[in-house]
Amino acid sequence: MIPDEPRSPHPGSPSNSDGPVSSDYDVLVVEDDQDCREVLCSLLSLEGYRVQGAASGAEALDVLAKMDEPPRLVFLDLVMPGMSGFDFLSEMRRDPTLTEIPVVMHSGMSEQPYFGTRPGVAHWLQKPARLDDLLAITRQLTP
Amino acid sequence: MNPDFPVFPAALEAEPWPACVLDMNGRIVGVNGAWDRIARASNGPLGIEVVGTRWSAHITGAELRAWYETLLHRVLDRGAGESLRCDCNTPERYRLFSSRFEPLRRRPSSETVGVLVLTSLIEEAPIGERYPLGTPDELRYRCADGLVRQCSGCRRVRVAGPPPAVWELVPEYVATPRQDVSHGICRLCREIYYGMLPKEEP
Structure with missing residues (x-):
């Protein structure tokens, strides 16, 4: 499985959250489902983005702490074991260097009607996202 | 609609459900007005996007595509229509659709020149009436x-x-x-x- 095989990160390739963390990733994918994470990482990598995956909110915070530069965009799952997507978002925003990173909520339900607009959420993307939508949003939020 | 295609039933425009006409090679030569209405509601391809393409190319899944292609060839070879029924449900609604595949014939020679594919909703009900809910394990x-x-x-x-x-x-x-x-x-x-x-x- 691409994100979970130990490998050295390099541009254009999905990265492993367990491997060494580069200082310059474009996109952080926080997603507990291995297949979803792998698909997102692969699709974005094919478009030339440098992608880092994380299987939980706690792991993502650890990844962010190791990065020299924050990512340009975060894809964030909502329902995850342990820390939810909203919990992660609150924690991440406590770091003043991470407050401006756009976050795309990537979720299996159309939660927007349930939860309304959340501060710090740039976009809601319902799973399974259409490839065109995924890439358009990524381009829009990583100018 | 491809103006060179000899047969396109005018009554299709009055049909409330999507219909398309295929040539002998399985390419879409025309769709009715309901096609675009349904396509817009379901984020599907519009008529202008599908005309000229192979009908089977819009079927997802290799096995299902092969099954429909076999059906299409059978209709063309035999010159006899076929129909099938299938569920297409939403979380709230049970919907039973019928798809008809009817050979289209040039008049007066009766030569088969294509196939009409017409999909109609024939039954709709709250999903709970068809699939009563229990308690999952x-x-x-x-x-x-x-x-x-x-x-x-x-x-x-x-x-x-x-x-x-x-x-x-x-x-x-x-x-x-x-x-x-x-x-x-x-x-x-x-x-x-x-x-x-x-x-x-x-």
């Missing part, structure tokens, strides 16, 4: 971390346990959104949506 589906994994595409849920993954349709999980359900993607939907199979069964 929580132990069967709840993973060790306390969450239930549901495919965001087909809405099947994964049976808890080691690989290979087994996905089952559980109406209760489809009908009621729950906060303890984590959405992933099953092997089939991964291929359907992204043309991408995992290297190994998760």
